[in-house]
Structures are given as C-alpha cells and as structure tokens.
Amino acid sequence: MNSRDIAFKILYDIIVNKGYSNIILNKYLSNSDITDVDKNFIKEIVFGTIERKYTIDYVINILAKSGIENIDSKVLIILEMGLYQIKYMDKVPDYAVINESVNLTKRYVGKYASKFVNALLRNYLRKLNLIEFPDQNNDIIKYLCVNFSFPEWIVERLLNNYDKNFTIEILKSLNEKPRISYRLNTLKFSPLQFENELKSKGLHYSKGLYYEEAYYIDIKNVDNNELYKNGLIQVQDEGSMLISKILSPKHGETVIDVCSAPGGKTTHLSQLMENSGNIIAFDKHQHKINLINKNCKRLGINNVMTMVFDSTKVNSDYIDKADKVLVDVPCTGIGIIRKKPDIKLKNYTKNDIDKLNNLQYLILNSSSKYVKKGGYLVYSTCTIGKEENFDIVDRFLNENNNFSIVNLTPFLPDILRPYVNEKGYIQLLPNINHIDGFFVCKIQRNV
Template sequence: MVKEIKLIKDGIWLMEVNVAVDLARETALKILYDITENQAYSNISVNRHLDNDKLREIDRSFATELVYGTVKWLLQIDYIIGKYSSVKLKKLSPWIKNVLRLGVYQLLHTDRIPVSAACNTAVELAKRYGHQASSRFVNAVLRNISKNIDNIPYPDKSDIASYLSIFYSHPVWMVQKWIELYGKEFTEELLKSNNQVPDFIIRTNTLKTDRQTLLDLLHKEGINAEPGRYIEEAVILKNPSSISNLETFKKGYFQVQDESSMLAGKILDPKEGETVIDVCSAPGGKATHIAQIMNNNGTVLARDIYEHKLNLIEQSCRRLGIDIIKTEIHDACDIDENLIGKADRVLIDAPCSGLGIIRKKPDIKYSRTENELKEITDLQQKILNIAARYLKVGGYLIYSTCTIQPQENLEIVQDFLAKNAGFKLSGFRELMPSALDISSSEEGYIQLYPNINQTDGFFISKIKREK
C-alpha cells in the first residue's frame, strides 16, 4: 500500500515521504530491533509482535523466517556489512543497521526472493526508519554485496577457527572449544547442522489415541505428517502452522516435544503407581510424558521456581487428560527435608548453556559466554547433590541437559559419583530405540548431536541409588 506519511521518531518530525513497505518485513524489523537492541528473547519477541490481526498467516510465516534467519546468520551478516559499508557498523543507527541485516540475509540465504525485491524493500524501510540519505546508503551497500555474492572475502582458512566462525556464524570461542573437543571436521559438520531448520516434532498422547490414528487425523486437517525417527510416539510435522488451532491439539491428542526429550522419559522408565519428582519441570513436556508412560497412575511432582511456568504445565495436563501431576513452586537448589528418601524416580533436566538447541534458538549463540559455563556447572552440581537425596534405595535418577558441553554433562555426573559412594551409573541399552544404538548406553549415559542424530544436542545419564 502506498501512502504519504509524516515520519516521527522519538517525538521529532523527520520528513514526508511516499512509502511502500510490506507489513511482514516491517514487523520482522521491529522484532530484530527488539532482539538486538533490547536483548529480548527471540521467541518471546516474535510471539508478541506476531499477535497482530493485520498480519495474514503468510505474513507471520515470512516475518518469522526473516527474524530467525537473520539472527542465525548475524555474525556472518555483520562481517559482510563491515566489508562493504563505508560506515563502521557501530556508527550506524540501530534501525538502519537492522534494515541492512534483513537485506543481507535475503540476498545470501534465500533463493526465492529476487535481488531487486530484497534491495527495494530495504530501501523503503530505510526511508521510514531513517532519512533519504539512509535509503541511498542502504541501496548502495546491498547492491554492492549482491554483485559480489560469489566473492565474499571470508577469513583465510589458515586460521580455521576464525574462518568457521564467520562462515557458519558462531562465536569464535565456541568454535575453538569444539575444535579442541571434537576436531575440525566434526566441528564443521556440527556448525552446519546448527544452521539447519530442525524437524518439528510432536508426541502422541497415548492416553487418548495412538500414533496411526493421530497421523490420519492430522492429514485430514491438512498437515503433512510422518512417523518420527526413534520413539514410537513421535510424529514429524512437515508443514506446521498454527498448531494451537488444530482440533487434534485442542483435544489433547499430542504435545510438542523433541525426540531427544522424549528419550529422557523412556530411559527413566517409570512404573504405574510410583512417585516421581521432576525438580526442574517447566514447561512440562517431560513431566507429562512421564505421566503418560505411567498410564496416568501414580504421582508426579512437578516443580519450578516460576508460577506462570507451572500454570503452563497445569494447562497442558487439562488438555492432555492427566491428573496425577502435582505442581509446586520450589527452588531445586533448596533441600526439601520432607522428600528425602521418598521418590522412586527423580528427573533432573538441569539448567544449562543450551548449546544443543541452537537450531531452535539461534540467539543462544550470542548470549552465552565462556565464563558463564563455570557458574552453570556450579548450579548443576548443587541441584544434582540435592535431588539425589530424594531417591529411595533402589531408585533411579535421570540427569539430562540440552547441551553438548562435557563439563555440563558427564563431568558433572562423574564428580557426583566420586563423592557419593552409594550411587552408580545404571546401563539402559535395553530401553534404547532400535534405530538409536549408542554403545555408551550400556555404561549409563548417552550424548546426542544434531549433526549425527538429527535431534537436539542432548545428554542423558541414569543413576541408581544402591544404598
């Protein structure tokens, strides 16, 4: 839509221009500004801005793609802008900087948007959120980049960490750490996988239906769905959109959950009538899966420190038809003397760096620092030491994280076992899906990687209290 408007920013009249800015790109720009300038979480900002009646479903999808794609490739994009801009990135206004970022993302990482469309729409956004000179500057930078797409001067491969950092848009400290742990070839495959769009996985609620029936119902709702890779309840949605509007969702026939997360419940292997404590439960995917495995018979105590997150668990329980989950506000770092020795099973899905879910939350790459890992591991050790005391003798505990950092995973478990003689790792190879044969499961732990297993990067260990 073309119309004449007065541009006003921070209460100051700027200019009158004729503009034609599509709503999807403008919405994406506002979200990107919120993320980069206000440090907003990408998923929260996206949900807030897309709750707009003026946006069609196709606009919401396109805006979401633009935001997550730009954030995913932000390090690379800023590097390229720096190579082709006559003005240093830090001296650009935040609005114009983000207009350029959106434009560069479309030029480099989409194959269905013509160069002219990417450039022209960026110019119109620059007019609205800057001034005439800004629009000319944006046009010049993007046109220059478009002419040199096949000749971008990336760092020399002789400095492999710097090259991989920019080429795959991951912080250099992270790349260096993974090269030390896994080698160059594995690290490059991991980085490549982190930039891919993950499958959208849901879990069949077997309390209400079975997987084949769910697949049939989803197909009738226009959803292209197929069985998951590993877990018998898992379903992959190929064209997910407006999940909450589906009748199958409203009726509680499924829950959104990655297969790696489902695996934690499978390996915990709770039995009907048992008492299970989930000490870091929100948003409740694992707790509801555990209740499902228990056939809604027994007790699951789901705890978290935030009431609004526990409310989400309760909402899921009502929709899924689960009534054995009891929610409580409780800090996992504080011992509950009333629960010592009372649980048959304990689940610790520990707070972690989240470096195994970069595919889903790309801003994690930039919000984490190497120094933070020490604080995180201290927290993980404390939670494990406290939660283990809730186990009965003969009971089992799962310690899991959504990261691939050994210091948050196996090293935490080994440190705990070295200091607590009554606990041992417990092998669980018989509980593993036949399509996921990981030898370390015999020893009591597994590490999943997105580049190998096509799941989230996820660690699971199983500990038994023997005395």
C-alpha cells in the same frame, strides 16, 4: 504494517531488548489479520537473520568504512535483514530488498541513514566476489565462525570435544531447517486411532525415527490446530522424549521433575505412568508453572502437582521420597540451535560457563537428596560437550559414592544402543541421530 516492518520489530526486541524469540514471535504473530504466507515470510527473515548474523556482520564490518561498532542498532538490524534476503533468499529480487530496506530505514531512523543503507547494500552487490573470508589454514576458529555463522564460544566448545571435520558436520547440521516432531497423547488415543484421525483430516505425516508416539505432521500453525487444542498432541523432539523413556517411571510411583517448565517431559512422564501415581514438578518462576498447568489441563493430566521452588536448594518435604527424579538442568542449549537460533546471540565467557557448570552441579547434588534407596535419577541437558555433561556427572559420582551409573542400553531402541559410551552415558548429535542434541545419563542410589 507490512511483513518487513513486523520482522524488524521482532528482531529489535530479540537482539536489542534481549527478549525470548518464542514470546516475541507470539506477541506479534498472534494477530489474526496476518496471513499464514506472511507469517512464514516473517519467520524466515527473523530466524534466518539470527541464524546467519555472525557471517552477515563480518560482511558489514568489511563494507562499512567506520566499522560495524559505529552503526546505529536499528540501522544494523535493517542491514542484517537486507543482506540475509540478498545472500540467502532466492524468492525476492535484490532491487526489491534494497528498496524495502531503504524505506524501512526512512520510517524507523531517518532519511540520512537510508542513504547509508542504500549505499552499503549496493556496494555489497558490486563487491560480492571480492570479499575475502578467513582462511582455515591461518585461523580455524575464525574460519568456522564466519563460514557457518556461529559465535566463538560454540566453535571452541565443539573443537574441544571433536576434531575439525566432525565439528564441521555438527555445525552444518545445526544450520539445517528442523523437522518438528509431535508426541501423541496416548492417554487419549492409540497410535492406530490417531493415524486414522490424521488420514480423515487429510494431514500428511510420517512416523517417528525412534518412538511410536512420535510423529512428524504437516501442521502449519500448531496453536490453532484442533489436534493440539483438543490435547491429542504435544510439540516435543524425539531427543526430549528419550529422557522420559530412560527415566522409565512405573505405574503408581512418585516422581520429581526439578526443572520442569514448560512441561514437555513432565507430561510425557505422566503418559508413561498412565496418569497414575504422583509427579511433583518444580520451577522457580510462577509464569512457567502456569504454563505447565495449562499444558496438563489441555492434555487431560491430573497426577501432576506443580510448585514454585528453586532447585539449587533442597526441599526438605521430599527427602528420600522419590522413586525417580528428573534433573534436566539449565544449559547452553547448543543441541537445540536448529529450533532456537537466538542461542547464537548469547556471548558466554569462560566465567559464565564456570558459573553455569556450578549451577548444574548444585541442582544435581540437591536433587539427589530426593531419591529413595534403590531409586533412580536421570541427569540431562540439551547441549553438546563434556563440559556440561560428562564432567558434571563425573564430579557428582566422585563426591557421592552411594550413587552409581546405570547402563542405558536396555532403555533405548536398538538403533540408538551403539551410541552409549563406555561409561554408560549417551550424547545425541543432530548430524548423526537427526534429532536434537541431548545428553542423558541414569544414576542409581545404592544405599
């Protein structure tokens, strides 16, 4: 099976079978017979096709006489892959892309469908400069959706929070290739020891933008890297690291992480506590709990107790027991699209968002019961917009007058302090802060 066959199968499982991209990729790319060069090529096609799907589908709909809705799902994915390679990848000649696409169609659909694929891709090359794209003066939402390849619900969300020009900046930044940051496990190495280790291995690196335990390292396949396998590093964005820093757990405290999988923040909290005290980590799925336990073992962490629990409910065993509570709720994930472009495949309706907002509020409200008098709670998401962030916190504060906002400024590096808003919250943005788009606020229980 060649690289394009694998890319096709991965895309089919993600788009049609609604699989999670990280799980599907691991399923297909864990084969040791696939070279790193081929793995990178496959990933580029997969992520690129997903990232630009909205734009590509717009073009296909124009070129297909009977419309895109009448195209077989397998044929559509092959067309999307082909157009992505022709439109966005320079390294492969157009004729080779068309030939490979035709052959893919013959193998997975049939000879008749291959003629359609061949005709449409060649037609695109002939009419490349004749295809009309939406005019921003006539329909700004459609213009932004097609030109930057985002579904309408995301564009509408951003325009509801920012003006047109700033929205364009955010959309551009969310299409950029992300830098992967790694968190040094300071339970095992100091930064100086770690940097000497990197130099001895000939690995190129740069320091984090905001935190000394953050590193950008030239690692091709982290799962097979000795630094990772030996528990010296954890993949984690600096925006995610910020959340644990703001919660600021102390040595010996009791901390509850109510939505803890896959464990990046949980294990960071343990580092900050120097593997002392108690961290109780909830998640509603056993397989995700297993992942947290696996990460803790790899990193040498033993102060975390995991538990399968639905955090929309209240666990009576922990009422008034926690010094600190982390509430990193499920969200739309707009802020991490650079790393998870399959978020663009979701089609959230207003009703879906309303249900999600209610879930977020329910988790926040339930989790607040664990906070001791004088204790703290951090509410966070990896999305952008007041709908899942400011509005949820404001509702909670209006209905719980024994809690109040804590200004984040003392917990932030100097460079991030100007981004704290007048209420004391912070919304990180990829176009401004050059990390993932996280929202964070800290709340104290007063009585």
